[in-house]
Amino acid sequence: MAFRYGYLSLSMKVVPRNDSEWIFREPTIDIFTDADLYALQPNQRSGRKQRRVFDGDFHMEFCDNIKxxxxxxxxxxxxxxxxxxxxxxxxxxxxETLARNLGINSSFIAKEHCYVLVRLSRFRDSSRLARTPSNLKVVEPVQxxxxDIVVGDVASVLMFIKKFGSHYIQSYVTGNSLYQVFVFNKSSYRQIKDRLKNQGISNITEMELHQYFSPWNAExxxxxxxxxGNQTVENWASSRLRANYLFGSFPTLLKSKGDPRLLGKLNSLLKNEAILQMEMRTLSAAIEDPSKRKWFVEVLDNFLKLWESNL
Known part of the structure; x- marks a missing residue:
């Protein structure tokens, strides 16, 4: 995977793409034998699943800058x-790509702006390895x-990574989500952030909340x-999740907050079409020899630090 860093959104569906129904574009590679036997599914972790109006999560994050x-x-x-x-x-x-994926105009990606990300995530499928890879055997080609990894030989590690990648999937959650970005000037942003921090979103009326996140307060x-990137769901959300005011209306994901009817509809509309959460661990765990494992980590760590420093 190391050689795909920077381009993983082309291989994993994490932002809107409407070119196909794939979640992982590229085929995955089996590293461990019988790994499926040790994958915990949700019902194995929590017992009987409780029926809810919306099986997912609603959250809001205040962001001081684009980073x-x-x-x-x-x-x-x-x-x-x-x-x-x-x-x-x-x-x-x-x-331009960043702005398009965030649903805002590129002129608002600047240091003088602040942002609030609102997201409603519908969880569909999840899995986590119940055993550590050190307790699992690797498939023959990987072994x-x-x-062939030689301590002190960088090329041998890079060859392994080129063939089998650098990380394995420890856990994942798939499903789909709606999200919306509100852009503020620094003064309005601080005022709203302090208000919600001191009062809590549950103690603010729906009218007040819509006023804060409206064209009157937001840039x-x-x-x-x-x-x-499901266009059918996006069209539905843009037409149904709207707040009305005297001269018209504007789209707001906050409309769904606490509305059982809308949440029930979204619970059905948001299918298993994107990756929402993922935990990746290095393949060093597959290497039994301590000296080879240490060398693998050293080479990979240097590679990643060099890559990050050059961005």
């Missing part, structure tokens, strides 16, 4: 040894390549986006 906004979007993605995992997806993006009310 924090991108971090917030990729908050639930963790790659071992990567200090800034969001860059694995976004470092190849132009300003042969591990045998820009961004478009409601769908993580998978």
């Amino acid at each position: 924090q906004l991108v971090q917030a979007y990729f908050r639930d993605f963790d790659f071992e040894l990567l200090d800034q995992p969001w860059k694995a997806f976004t470092s190849s993006w132009s300003i 042969r390549e591990i045998d 820009l009310v961004g478009s409601i986006k769908v993580a998978s």
Whole structure:
């Protein structure tokens, strides 16, 4: 995977793309034998599943700058040894691509703006390895390549990574999400942030909340986006999730907050079409020899630090 850093949004559906129904574009590679036997599904972790109006999560994040906004979007993605995992997806993006994926105009990607990310995530499928890879056997082709790793030889490690990648999936959550970005000037942003911090969102009336996140207070009310790029869902959200005012209306994801009817509809509309959370761990765990394992980590860590420093 290391050689795809910066371009992972082309291989994993994490932002809107409407070119196909794929979640992982490229085929995955089996590293461990019988790994499926040790994958915990949700019902194995929590017993009988409780029926809810909406099986997912609603949250809001205040972001002082564009960097924090991108971090917030990729908050639930963790790659071992990567200090800034969001860059694995976004470092190849132009300003125009970043703005399009966030649902805002590129002119609002500037240091004088602050942002609030509102997201409604519908969880569909999840899995986590119940056993550590050190307790799992690797498939024969992987073991042969591990045998060819030579301590002190960088090329042998890079050859392994080229063939089998650098990380394995420890856990994932798939489904779909709606999200929206609100852009504020610094003064309005601080006022709203302090108000919600002191009072709590549950203690603010719906009318007051819509006023804060309206064209009167926000520099820009961004478009409601769908993580998978499903245009049918996006059109539905843009027409149904709207707040009315004297001279018209504007789209707001906050409309769904606490509304059982809308949440029930979205619970059905948001299918299993995108990756919402992912935890990646290095393949060093597959290497039994301590000296080879240490060398693998050293080479990979240096490679990733060099990559991050050059961005």
